Every structure is written in structure tokens, then in C-alpha cells.
Amino acid sequence: MARKTKEDAQKTRDAILNGAEQVFLDKGVAQATMADIADAAGVSRGAVYGHYPNKIDVCKAMSERMFALETMHFIPAGNSAMEALVQTGLYYLNLFCQPGTAQSVIAILYFKCERSPENTALIRHRDLITKLAMHYSLRLLRRAVQNKELPDTLDLRLSNLYLHTVFDGTYDMLQDFYPDRPQAALPDCERMLRTAVSSLIHAPYFQRNNEGQA
Numbered sequence: 001m002a003r004k005t006k007e008d009a010q011k012t013r014d015a016i017l018n019g020a021e022q023v024f025l026d027k028g029v030a031q032a033t034m035a036d037i038a039d040a041a042g043v044s045r046g047a048v049y050g051h052y053p054n055k056i057d058v059c060k061a062m063s064e065r066m067f068a069l070e071t072m073h074f075i076p077a078g079n080s081a082m083e084a085l086v087q088t089g090l091y092y093l094n095l096f097c098q099p100g101t102a103q104s105v106i107a108i109l110y111f112k113c114e115r116s117p118e119n120t121a122l123i124r125h126r127d128l129i130t131k132l133a134m135h136y137s138l139r140l141l142r143r144a145v146q147n148k149e150l151p152d153t154l155d156l157r158l159s160n161l162y163l164h165t166v167f168d169g170t171y172d173m174l175q176d177f178y179p180d181r182p183q184a185a186l187p188d189c190e191r192m193l194r195t196a197v198s199s200l201i202h203a204p205y206f207q208r209n210n211e212g213q214a
Helices: 002-031 034-041 045-051 055-068 081-097 101-111 117-146 156-177 182-202
Strands: none
Touching: 002 034, 002 045, 002 055, 002 101, 002 117, 034 045, 034 055, 055 101, 055 117, 081 101, 081 117, 081 156, 081 182, 101 117, 117 156, 156 182
């Protein structure tokens, strides 16, 4: 009986998070209510409050569920760190362009989560996700230097910021110019990402100054 209760509770949580995805996409986090989420999930408000104290915790749980998915744990193939940077960027661009949970959650966190006192905890959660992504790419850049794919005079901090700026801009381009068929633009995205990564080999303005690398 206890096992069935756990399974039922998980089904209810999944229904709540699925409903929340649609509500947050339609209304944004600020305008959404727990009643909206309950209606979209097909459960009572009491059921929603029984699992989550407020909509911010619902949104965080929705995000955590997405990042726990097996599809989010991509391991690039091969020994080249520079190629791994390109592969990783392309993988997540493709994933975020496909209809489904990953696309919805990213859109909510970065486009539907307004900066407001109410959303402070969620903004911090979003910023942590960004920091983890930047930490991962910085590790690959360091590995590229160790492998002598990139010069050891390269300012890795600035290079990392540059690559993330290119990735963010590429993602925005897909949303703005290819809203109905973003995957059609992925070949162009690959060319942009490869250009950005390979440009670091000869990047005179990205070299460390005499005081050392930040």
C-alpha cells in the first residue's frame, strides 16, 4: 500500500509540474497563480499546496526535474576539448529547440521569469544554472590549453564569457528569426559556434596582460 501511495504522489507531482510548464509559458511566473497551476494539472489547490508551498518552489522543482533528465547529461565524444565545446553547444541548442520539457523550462527561466522581489529565489536558482554551465565550459577551455589546442597565454575568463555570449546570441537568433522551424538553422549555428571556438587560437585581444590571468 505504501508503494502505491508513493507512486500516486509522484504522478500528482508530475501532473503539477506539467501543468505549471504550460501556465508559466502562457502567463509568465509573475502573473501565474497556484490556482492556475491546479487547474492546468487537473488537481485541487490543496493537492498543489500539499506538495509545494508556493509557485516559486513549483518552478524550481520543474527546473530541477528537467536537469535530472538523462538527456541533460551530455558527454561529448573524442579527446579534443575544442571539439567538445562545439559538440556541447550544438547538443543543447538542438535540445532546447525541440518541443518538450527542456525547451519549455529554458524559455520560462530566461524569458518568462521577470526580475522582481517575489522571484528573487528563482533568479538565484537560474543564476546557479548559468554558473554551472560556465564552470563546465571553463574546464574544457583549460583542458584545451593543457592539450596545446589553445595558447597558454589565453585569458580563459574572457574567452569563456565570449563563448557564452555567442551561444546566448545564437539561441536568441533561433527564437527570433526561426520561431517555427529553429532546427532548420542549426547548420548555420554550427558554423557560428565553430568559428567562435576556432577564433580563440589566434585572438590577440584575448591574451593575458602582464599582471596575469583573471
